[in-house]
Amino acid sequence: MIWRVLATLLAHYRRHPGQLAMLLLGLWVASALWSSVQAVNATAKDSYARANALFSAEVDQLTRRDGQSLTRDDYLTLRRAGLPVSPMLEGTLEIGEERLTLIGIDPLTLPNDNALGGNGDALTAFLTPPWQTQLAPETIDVLGLSRRQAPGATPTVDNNQRLPPLTLRPELPPNTLVMDIAAAAALLDSDNTLSQLVTAPGALTQPPDGYRLSRAATLASPEQLTDSFHLNLTALALLSLVVGLFIVQAALGLAMEQRLTTLRTLRALGVPAFTLTMAILLELLVFGLVGSALGLASGIWLAGQLLPDVATTLSSLYQADVQRSLVLPWHYWVGSLVITLGGLLLAGSGVLWRAARLEILALGQSQAWRLGYQRQLKRMTQGGAVVAVIAVGLALWLSRLPSGQGVLVSFGFVAALLLGSALCLPPLINGVLRLLQRLLHRRPLAHWAVADIQLQLPRLSLAMMALLIALATNLGVSSMVGGFRLTFLDWLDQRLAAPLYINASPSTLTPMLDWLDAQPDVDETLPTARGSVDLLAEKNARGKETTRERIALFGITPAPTITNRWPLLDTQTGRSAAWSALSARSVFINEQMAVAKQLAPGDVVTLETPQGAMPFEIAAVYPDYGNPRQQILMPTDVLVQRFGGDIASIGLVVNESADRQALRQALADNFDVSPDALVDQQEIKRLATQIFERTFTITRALNGLTLGVAALALFATLLAQARERQRQLASLWALGVPRKTLTQLPLYQLGGLVLLTGVMAIPLGIAITWTLVAIINVAAFGWRLPLYLFPWDIFITLLTALGVALAAAALPSIQLWRSSPQAMLNKGVV
């Protein structure tokens, strides 16, 4: 019997294919956006997992205390002393635009349970010419090869050397080439130099004399670093899912209403309520499966489009490599299906409830709806109030959390804010409409228009709520991105003070400094340096905390060219005082460190120096956008002399008349550097801006798509009741309202409604922007941004929403215009 009932129910959609389309559309967009972001996340997780796979791959690392590079002699000396260290080389190979990480290892001494056994062939192939390049299948794309040609191929890299024959290792992370250290040393031309000496974690209780030991645990995994980023993506995807489900809910509600007679007839014909409910449930499942399949298919397509940008973001922000082709584990498919079906059941629960409690006789039904709607509005107001209280509670909680924490709480706050506002929207609109109705009492047509839109409100309210949420989020996110863009470009301008920069290896840069100083065209050399140090203790207003943590050091030359422009966020007694304090006893810290360790100017950090533990006062905090890690800043000479840092780059100020091309050539002639080692400031800015833009491409894309989904929700809702609207308009036409007036009425009605919603979305959007820049970004990236608002963008967003609303409203109008209203009066609708 249930199949017969189901067939009867489904017959409805044969007559109303539009409703079916709307239902599937809702499911489709909901599941497409959700599954695309989940696909992106799953792929990234897979990349991280490969990094952590097989072994708890943590290793301890040794570096020289005197800051010199490690060499083969260090390795041999330590081995002959019985220390189980293993040599490692790391470098970058460029292939066209792409950069690949090259790792050279010695499999014989790697800290593992090694085995030389029956696999002699594989080991020999790895260790001896022509050697092997091991890489993940995804990396092949970068090399411009097909997967079929790849095994055994020996592609050429940018320095005209050939890679050893390729061997595929699916378990390797992407964009990484692994080979024997001998082969890597030849490709990187590293001779006796080593990048790392590693040991199994805990194998050494203390570092050998003259060496520094970094424990595995102090190195953060990419997964920890990128968690917040993925949470951001998930939150946006969840939003689209919710908005999509609004469409589904609207479509289901409409179909239910129109089928009430059918349902009653079926009950009257002896179908039990349970069977009826099951049939509707079955119908939901059928739609759910079709919708999910559509959604998954397009979600995967979408994810494929988004992934390159996500991968760029992750690698430029967190140095985490993510492959550029999708990897979808089984739980991804199941998860997406469960989420879509779960959402559908949630959206359809009202319909199921109504079907289960359906009265066979329609007694009192039509009279009751108006009262019912009033009750619903009241419940919405109450619910909205409850959620608003929750939002306030979360805001209070947030205000008590130290900055840089509470990503989840902030998302909870934003969600509560959005939900509360959405719940309050229909009662609010209803109130405004009642007021208007009273005001417009003397103008029959306007009065009718207001009364009529009020009548439509029960059906439109869900779409309006979705629109409110999407508009507010859109405003919030675009203000955040826009504000970040302004701040970032400004910061870049200040940070890149020198017009030219030289990038090369430390061993080349150090002798270059003297040579550069002797050049008549060079006015000023501004070397920067990098290094790292063990942070031993930190002391802030709340007390002293001891720790042992590796922190990155950055050195700059505090010449006026730099100090006049270098951005600072916070100082103890002003900029100039901070700069004159920056010395062998005072340091600056970046915002990330200030946030993470809750340090402020005036606080003290104790660093391990070759002379033992030494306190340094923090003179200032500086912004450091795009850096995921904490950093301490000091003058270059201090970093090089006392902390064994390496010169990382040299900023150059040259004469107006200087011939840059000649300088470039002279550098290449005198030192072992390529002519591209000299980079123009503009070029760096361009690159940085490009990375920035790509970083937020996915945010923008998701943002736009969410608004698109909300527009679809509105459009679908209006489409679903277009016939009903036509009937209303036809009645008025019969009463002598000219057609032209009638076609304009819906535009005014809906335009007004959307404007009202849009106006409400503005303060909400600002609240979201604030939460993003002040809380979520600080926790996710470690930097806080000033709150910027862009009235023009807000205006454009509102205009767009209005445009969508008018386009949707125009549909019944156009139909009215094109077909004879008399036909409407005559048709079965009447």
Add this chain to the structure above:
Amino acid sequence: MLVLHQVHKTFSTPQGELPVLNGIDLTLDQGESLALMGESGSGKSTLLHLAAGLDVPDQGHISIEGQRLSSLEEPARARLRRQHLGLVFQQFHLVPSLNVIDNLRLQARLAQREDAEWTAHLLARLGLAGREEYFPEQLSGGQQQRLAIGRALAVRPSLLLADEPTGNLDEQSADTVLALLLELVAETRCALLMVTHSARVAAPLNRLVRLHLGRLEDPRP
């Protein structure tokens, strides 16, 4: 008042051209009431819609109060409709978003001819006094149709066009509504053209014509 001259109307259907009206001549004077009868599908409603300016004839012309409908643009036809015509439909066509009193005076207000006294009088005559704030769905069928009649007469039209006004009502309500309709028509001295298929309903009216195969026949010998 209402003159139809050689009116032809043909509809296009999937089965081909369907001639509905085939040269109709009809005159209705002020204060006169005319029952238009005929089988289902004979074109009664079409004729009524043409008379109301809701549709245009293929041939022939229609004038109301001396104005040829075909010479009027759509806005003018709409004005004519809201100022001089009252329409009553079988399905009432009340506005669900408006309450009883706003429904009642909707057309009068649209025509900017609201007469509060007359509206109040009508409300009382319709038996809806005290239910001004009710919404249409809270009324019985008879009440709804009385409200629809009231709405049509609130503007004091010169011509009332009624399409099966009692078709959706039970016999008793139908009699009450019909009696009220005729009383009010007499009171306002407007002309009445009523489409009906019921001889019982047609009986109290001044004249009766029957539409058969697209032409009018006078059933009286």
Add this chain to the structure above:
Amino acid sequence: MSYYRLSAALIAISCLILTGCQETSPEAEPQGFAGLGENAAAFAEANAYTPLSFPQDHGPHPDYRIEWWYLTANLEDAQGEPLGLQWTLFRQALTPPDERPDPTPWATDQVWMAHLGISQGETHVAAERFARSHSQKASGQAGVKAVPFQAWIDDWILESPPDANFEDFTLSAYSGEGADRFGYELTLSAQGPLIWHGKNGFNAKTVDGQGSRYYSQPYLQITGRVTRNGEAREVSGKGWLDREWSSQLLAPEQTGWDWFSLHLTDGRKLMAYRLRGGGEEGGDYVFGHLLSADGQTELIGPDSVTLTPLETQVVAGRDIPTRWSLTLPDADMQLVVEARHPNRWMPTSVPYWEGDVVVRQAETQESIGVGYLEMTGY
């Protein structure tokens, strides 16, 4: 260098070496135990026509595929408790001489592996080391020098004083830290001459003529200190140093061997082995060498030894013969050789059984010696 990339490397290598991935099929042609039966056409071939030449031959022979410096010792501690130990340095050439890479800093054509084992009673500890080197580079993480003799990997080292002429040695090898530390520090001195196994030190391993260059110093007297569980004790006893190199030690169908080096109480030394497969008509290939106490007289040649397992025990999931019958009909000797304890499994990358044994008269069960037994390919 991020944590992340480092782990990438670890994954690569663990896959490469531990699981073998898909590189070699398990159904491959038989290649003898640990690849020792692999065809070695491009390497130098062991033969009986070149006499051994010292001191050069104490050093490495990189043109040959495999080589080892193999010490076993039967010692006693101050309480008279027997204690066995092993120290072995293996060399394996990765490429034939004409395919060697240029000697850049990390280039490799030789891989070194060393094993350390200490056994007493039911306890047995072992450690393993690996290293790479290039045959054209003198110094490295591991290697062997003929004059003065030195064989080392990391801090494990067996060496002679400059003028010792391969007669006096010291050996030092330790593994682990703190309470887990074990190893030894030994002084060794030869009480007899070097013994050549076969004509010119060429020891045939199959009837087809595959074989190795093989000589021994079985007359070592040892004193020193052995550390286990961080605890040191004085020891003394007898030792046996084997030197062997070859490019194809086994025939492809030979799957393993059982190798005995025995110190008899009357001062005689007995070396005997059985190669499973590779004998006449597919039988085992058996060889024995009985030496007088002064090392001057060769008492028994090949073909006059029989070796028969009497009893097996399950060790590390395998059936291992722990009691053997060893008969030398020409010398009228019927011996039973028995492991002191079955737990002598070396859980190294190439796993095998290596442990101390007692020698008894088959008839009287009278103990007439001690020794070492190595069993591979089980």
